Amino acid sequence: MEPHPVTPSKRxxxxxxxxxxxxxxxxxxxxxxxxxxxxxxxxxxxxxxRDLRDLRIAxxxxxxxxRYVVSEAPNEDAVRTSLAAILPQLFVRVDGVGHLVVLKTVxxxxxxxxxxxxxxxxxxxxxxxxxxxxxxxxxRSEQARERIVRRxxxxxxxx
Amino acid sequence: MEPHPVTPSKRxxxxxxxxxxxxxxxxxxxxxxxxxxxxxxxxxxxxxxRDLRDLRIAxxxxxxxxRYVVSEAPNEDAVRTSLAAILPQLFVRVDGVGHLVVLKTVxxxxxxxxxxxxxxxxxxxxxxxxxxxxxxxxxRSEQARERIVRRxxxxxxxx
DNA sequence: ACTGTTGAAGCATATTCATGCCGTTCCGCC
DNA sequence: GGCGGAACGGCATGAATATGCTTCAACAGT
Numbered sequence: 276m277e278p279h280p281v282t283p284s285k286r287x288x289x290x291x292x293x294x295x296x297x298x299x300x301x302x303x304x305x306x307x308x309x310x311x312x313x314x315x316x317x318x319x320x321x322x323x324x325r326d327l328r329d330l331r332i333a334x335x336x337x338x339x340x341x342r343y344v345v346s347e348a349p350n351e352d353a354v355r356t357s358l359a360a361i362l363p364q365l366f367v368r369v370d371g372v373g374h375l376v377v378l379k380t381v382x383x384x385x386x387x388x389x390x391x392x393x394x395x396x397x398x399x400x401x402x403x404x405x406x407x408x409x410x411x412x413x414x415r416s417e418q419a420r421e422r423i424v425r426r427x428x429x430x431x432x433x434x
Numbered sequence: 435m436e437p438h439p440v441t442p443s444k445r446x447x448x449x450x451x452x453x454x455x456x457x458x459x460x461x462x463x464x465x466x467x468x469x470x471x472x473x474x475x476x477x478x479x480x481x482x483x484r485d486l487r488d489l490r491i492a493x494x495x496x497x498x499x500x501r502y503v504v505s506e507a508p509n510e511d512a513v514r515t516s517l518a519a520i521l522p523q524l525f526v527r528v529d530g531v532g533h534l535v536v537l538k539t540v541x542x543x544x545x546x547x548x549x550x551x552x553x554x555x556x557x558x559x560x561x562x563x564x565x566x567x568x569x570x571x572x573x574r575s576e577q578a579r580e581r582i583v584r585r586x587x588x589x590x591x592x593x
Numbered sequence: 594a595c596t597g598t599t600g601a602a603g604c605a606t607a608t609t610c611a612t613g614c615c616g617t618t619c620c621g622c623c
Numbered sequence: 624g625g626c627g628g629a630a631c632g633g634c635a636t637g638a639a640t641a642t643g644c645t646t647c648a649a650c651a652g653t
Contacts, residue, residue, distance in 0.1 A: 285601070298552070303639065322602055324641055333494035334640090335505045336487040341611090341639095346494045370560045370574075373533050377561035377572050404570075406548065409561040411572065444631070462609065481632055483611055493610090500641085 286432070288316050289326050293345065296332060297367045297381050297408065301343045331364075345381040358391045359430055366431030367408075371424045376412040378427060385410055399423070447475050448485050452504065455491060460502045517550045518589055525590030526567075530583045535571040537586060544569055558582070 291314060292307065301307050304323040311318065333346045345364075365384035370377055380388050389405030392412070399419030404411045414420040450473060451466065460466050463482040470477065492505045524543035529536055539547050548564030551571070558578035563570045573579040 305639080319603055320640075321604080321642080324639095325602085328495040328641085331495050333492045333503075333505075335492035336490050346492075372560060372572065372574055375533065375560075375572050379561055404563055406563040407545070408552075409563050411561070411563050411570065464609080478633055479610075480612080480634080483609095484632080487611085 284316075285326075288318065289330055290432075291316065292323075292326055292332075293330060293381065294367055294379075296343050296345060297379065300339065302334075302341045307343070345384075358388075358395055361387060361391055362427070362430045363432065366427075369424050369427045369431065371414075371420045374414050374417065374420060376414060376420055376423050376427070378410040378412065380408050380410065382408045384408060397423075443475075444485075447477065448489055450475065451482075451485055451491075452489060455502050455504060459498065461493075461500045466502070517547075517554055520546060520550055521586070521589045522591065525586075528583050528586045528590065530573075530579045533573050533576065533579060535573060535579055535582050535586070537569040537571065539567050539569065541567045543567060556582075 288311065291311060295301060295307065295310050299310070301310070304320045304327070307323055308318065308320060311323075327343065331346045332343050334341050334343050365380045365388055367379040367381060369379070378388065385405040385407050389403045389410050392400075392403050392410070399415040400423065401413040401415060403413075412423065414423060447470065450470060454460065454466065454469050458469070460469070463479045463486070466482055467477065467479060470482075486502065490505045491502050493500050493502050524539045524547055526538040526540060528538070537547065544564040544566050548562045548569050551559075551562050551569070558574040559582065560572040560574060562572075571582065573582060
């Protein structure tokens with residue numbers, strides 16, 4: 276019995292949620308709902324509550340009030356740092372231009388992902404530089420860049 | 435005027451909360467209230483809500499349901515800094531080449547400015563990577579780079 | 594085609610949390 | 624002693640979130 280194929284809309288919506296939460300300060304599900312509305316998704320608060328649960332997104336108190344943030348990768352142990360294992364949790368999006376790839380992660384995920392990247396065997400990747408939530412990769416060629424972007428996009432998709 | 439000395443009970447109670455949350459799986463404030471009761475504190479849910487805020491304790495979704503955990507980074511400079519507001523203070527110079535823009539800031543200003551940059555709506559900016567006083571931006575095109583350099587130069591001018 | 598199973602998502606509602614307002618207490622200072 | 628400000632925390636209530644139940648649609652197996 277194959278587990279029912281996930282409706283594409285759900286996956287895309289959750290992807291959008293991750294991006295929004297990585298990019299903005301969001302303090303309530305209603306606020307998130309409005310932002311999604313502007314981007315073409317019209318769902319109820321119930322659905323968002325479930326999405327946030329699935330994505331392990333928590334609401335944490337900050338100086339500016341409550342904010343949703345992706346909860347740190349619960350893994351973190353030396354073993355658990357293969358790209359395939361962590362990327363789905365931390366990935367936000369990838370894009371590239373020229374010889375460069377830019378990978379956005381959830382806040383704080385940059386170092387972890389870059390570390391995993393560096394352990395991958397990759398001859399067409401000259402190196403990576405990681406910030407808090409952004410990783411820059413320098414590729415040997417534009418072809419390599421395209422390959423890498425595609426691969427990362429695939430790995431980053433949550434099952 | 436000395437800020438009022440904190441009632442000892444509050445400090446102790448919050449200490450106890452931290453310990454409880456480190457030791458057990460707690461999923462609601464009522465649950466926490468019961469545990470505190472057994473240890474001799476009798477407070478209302480309101481108080482716990484405030485304590486949890488003060489302690490930056492978040493409620494995160496786990497496989498076993500919602501659980502309170504001390505949030506990772508209590509640091510968070512997180513000033514609500516708009517680019518226009520901070521750039522004049524921190525800007526040193528900008529320049530660019532190809533798809534890249536390099537922005538120099540005063541020492542230590544890199545993260546702050548990059549953070550502000552990331553909050554800007556910008557579709558032609560793939561991402562930013564920040565060091566201590568240098569920020570690298572990857573643009574989607576050379577035209578975008580020119581625009582961005584010009585804009586930053588303007589914003590950075592001290593009035 | 595028919596039926597059973599499963600995931601997705603809405604609705605209504607229960608649960609849980611945040612907070613405005615207010616009384617009390619504790620100081621420091623006149 | 625009386626006054627004023629600040630911290631604390633209760634109460635009541637509004638805000639926000641979680642969830643039981645239901646329907647619908649997409650399959651899978653017969």
